[in-house]
Amino acid sequence: MEVFNEFLGRQAEKELQLLKLLYLEAPTFLSVKELSMELQIDRRTVYKYYNALTKIPYLNQEKKGEILVQKHNLGYTFKGTKADYKLIKQQLIQSNPFYEMLVTLFFYNEVNITKFSIENFVSESSIRDRLVKLETALATFHLSIQKKDKVIYLNGDEKRIRYVMVLFFWRIYNGLDWPFQGIVQGKTKSIISTLAEVTDYKITKVNNELLSYILAVNVIRNQKFFLVDNNFIEKTALSRHILNANQELKRTTEKILKKNYFFNSNESDFVLLWLSMVANFHSNSNNLTKEYAHYICENIVSSSNSEWYKRRVTELTEREQTAFWEVLVYGHMCTELFKDIGFTITGYDVKSYLEDTYPAYFPKVRAILSQFTLGMYTEEERESLLYYYTLAYSLIEEVSFFSNLIKVKLETDLPQVLEIGVKKRIEKTFENFYNLDVDTTNKYDSYDLCISTSPLSILDKDYASLLINAQVTLNDFVKINELLKKISDHKK
Secondary structure (H helix, E strand, O other): OHHHHHHHOHHHHHHHHHHHHHHHHOOOOEOHHHHHHHHOOOHHHHHHHHHHHHOOOOOOHHHHHHHEEEEOOOEEEEOOOHHHHHHHHHHHHHOOHHHHHHHHHHHHOEEEHHHHHHHHOOOHHHHHHHHHHHHHHHHOOOOEEEEEOOEEEEEOOHHHHHHHHHHHHHHHHOOOOOOOOOOOHHHHHHHHHHHHHHOOOOOOHHHHHHHHHHHHHHHHHHHOOOOOOOOHHHHOOHHHHHHHHOHHHHHHHHHHHHHHHOOOHHHHHHHHHHHHHHHOOOOOOHHHHHHHHHHHHHHHHOOOHHHHHHHHHOOOOHHHHHHHHHHHHHHHHHHHHHOOOOOOOOOOOHHHHHHHHOOOHHHHHHHHHOOOOOOOOOHHHHHHHHHHHHHHHOOOOOHHHHOOEEEEEEEOOOOHHHHHHHHHHHHHHHOOOOEEEEEOOOOOOOOOEEEEOOHHHHOOOOOEEEEOOOOOOHHHHHHHHHHHHHHHHHHO
């Protein structure tokens, strides 16, 4: 996954960026100059890295010209499928020796630097430089490496190590290969299906694949005797409640995992909770989801504000209500099991995306969350919950509601009924993207933007202004969006 790209080395990092750029911009041809500017490398290096990509084993002589295409005076483009892109990316990563170092750390928790240096023809000084990059990447997940003599060890909470393993291998291999040698994929899928049947959970093909990755990673770590701490369940609230409420599923899971992989009850409980968190094994109906949500409000949040939450949620559709409570149940379970991860199990950094895109959103949800008691949760766990409450709260209020207010003055030379129509069209079009107050009454002393149907209205304005057609055409909306984006970026 991308957070480890720098650890793989500058050339591998830039080759991956080049491949991604060509894929995302396809079918547009990108010139060497454009690629050079985008990747911040010189033109000769662009040629070098592109030629390296064409030597990936998947791109044999026949496929090379069909997938990665070069044309004189036009540049380069990608003409393959998403599967082609993923296969090239996978082989590019797999060919890197430092990928093997990371895999060894995940599987065995240690790497002998001298042995790795000899086997991969890499100097120990180069390895030390890369380990600095690895430390930075692992710190994203609150993990680290510890060096003793000539051996490095993976250090951190066992549950988090397993979480990072799943998202790392899933991002590289899902839909392509099975990366866990010695673990039969068909067997893991069969076990997942059996557990789903206990609660009549309708499992999808993608869900079965993802849950199989989770089970396989737990089996690998368990077989090497890297175990989850024995009292982890005592430090949880909702997770313990869910286990107690699903005794039949708990017994079935324990029996199957003990028989097939020699899991003890503690390991079995952890696997069941993780599978339940991702696939909702524990709540195969809306009523059960709401029952767990009620438990959160009454026993964890413990605040009069929880009543406000429940009241606001009743204003949502039934489907939205279910989604709202599922996010909170997932969030509390993920926080209790893994603390502040920040990435989805499939490797998406949604938290950073929300923080970058809607910087005003998190502080306001944090203020709401600070009013909740949240009993046993530490400051770190509260910060983790912030991410999930933000996602849930976006169903109550549009994300744009938390963006900085943009004051728009609308002036027209139209009859009032038509002016109201123009106002509504503008508000409706941009309501999910910007926090707008489109005003026709001059209630503010100053505005961020003036939109008018009359040339006279936009004269002598000391702020941005735009002349539009009374019909508000598609071209008008494009121009309005350009100005709103500039204003929004400036306000950040």
